[in-house]
Amino acid sequence: MNMTGTCMEKESVSLYQTKGSTDKEYHCHLDPVDGGWVVYGRNGRRGSALTHQAKTATPLPYAEAKGIYDTLVRTKLKGGYSPDDAGVPYQGTDLESDFTGVLPQLLKPIADEHAARLLRDDDWVMQEKDDGHRRMVSVKAPGELVGSKRNGFPAPLPLGVVADLSALPAGTILDGEALPGPRLSIFDILELGGRRLHELGFEERHALLTTTVKSGANVSVSPVYKGTASKTEAFERIRQKRGEGVVFRKKDATYAHGRPASGGDALKHVFYETGTFVVDRVAKDKRSVHVVVFDAAGAKVDMGKVTISSNVDIPPVGALVDVRYLYAHPDGKLHISTYKGIRDDLDISACSAAQLKYKADDALEEGEGDDEESDAAAG
Known part of the structure; x- marks a missing residue:
């Protein structure tokens, strides 16, 4: 070699x-x-x-x-x-x-029909899928916290988040989502004071989380919805407010980092798709950028323009960016697209054409796209 x-x-x-x-x-x-x-x-x-x-x-x-x-x-x-x-x-x-060595559990996506079944299944509970960036938090000592991205590399934590979590004991690891504000939404706990909790069921872990972390100005604990009525009400409310989606977990689900080969006890259902793209060029005199993905042969696939709102910086050419959209057109366009921000925790392999979601009658023929597994659409 x-x-x-x-x-x-x-x-x-x-x-x-x-x-x-x-x-x-x-x-x-x-x-x-x-x-x-x-x-x-x-x-x-x-x-x-x-x-x-x-x-x-x-x-x-x-x-x-x-x-x-x-x-x-x-x-x-x-x-x-x-x-x-x-x-x-x-x-x-x-x-x-x-590399921090702290890696998150990644979720398999499910379709509408599967989500409808889980809403009726009392063995499964539900949380809102926050629209942010995955953030693990490791407590090295009281007040000494290390954040990490979904790829295990360090990420800075806002001072307000550090202050809200400063009383946690060393050897505590939290799993959450970094949100605008900046805030941190926490939905799971993996270790507490050096005690590994991975083999506990999710309900038991979440109960420990709610007694360990108190919601404040900068930190919140993601609530859990149980039972058909509660899950259905929350599901519709999150969809109506155009939230990103929901996460279903079996009550007794253990925690393992990475994504299972199939199925799993933690699943996500998104109302809007989110993809990762490369900025190919910036539109002249306009607040928009042209984005591309790459097909299986490595060729660029132009996915059209995405508007950048006036309250954020225009990403530079070559940047990897997340864009939320309803569905993709085969002729190269994202329907109802919204720029979400730069991704500095992913690499170019995340920008595969295989990640795109098309309308049912526009889907790629079986066998098209990149065969390699990608974590681009992970939660």
Whole structure:
């Protein structure tokens, strides 16, 4: 295996990722073909048949292909892959020292019919899905808190949030969502004073959370709705106010970081879709940007313009941004789009065309899009 390579040399690297029930491998290749150079990846579950992913449509000059190869490797490392076959995120890379090791549980999305069944199922409870950025909080000592993003890298915490949580004992880990204000909405607790709570059921964990954290000006505890009547009333109220969606959890659901291969005891239902896009260009003399995603071959797919409201900065070209929309058109347009903000906790692999949600009669044919698993739409 050659990770650094020398001038005009064939290169390859094997990377691994183990998170929760996920155990994946990704192999990056830079090979000479027909007088030029091509870049491709092969990925899949460890030990299974791997999927080929071309990153260059045709052979390119070495320097151009090498740049694509290096970007691919960096993207996978930043996304949690490791050259160490143990698959521990960032182990053996220069990112290891920054990685907090605190990773959230990610949720599988469900359709309307599934959500309707869970509203009637008393074994499942419901919370509102806050429209913000995932934020884990680790208490190192009373008043000494470390925030982390969904990818496990550090994130600053507002002073008001730190003040509201300053009395928590060391060894406490909270799971929540960073919201405008700035505020923090907390919906789960994973450790309390050094005691691991992962194996407790969600209802029991949430009861501990409500007695441990008191809502204040900067921090709130997300309420839980139980029973068909309470869940249905909250579901309709959240939808009417154009909230992002809801989260269903089994009462006895344990907590495991990462996303399950299928199903799971924690599921999300969104009323509006949220996607991650790259700013391709800024409209001249207008508060709007053109955004793109990338298809399976790595080609840009133009998704049209998104308006930027006057109270926020216009994101620069190349920035990764979240956009909320009702559905996507196959001809490249987002219907009823709303700019949500820059994502500095994701990488370019999140901007896949496969994440887009189309109207039922406009959906992609089966097999189209990127085959690689993506956490872009995670909660």
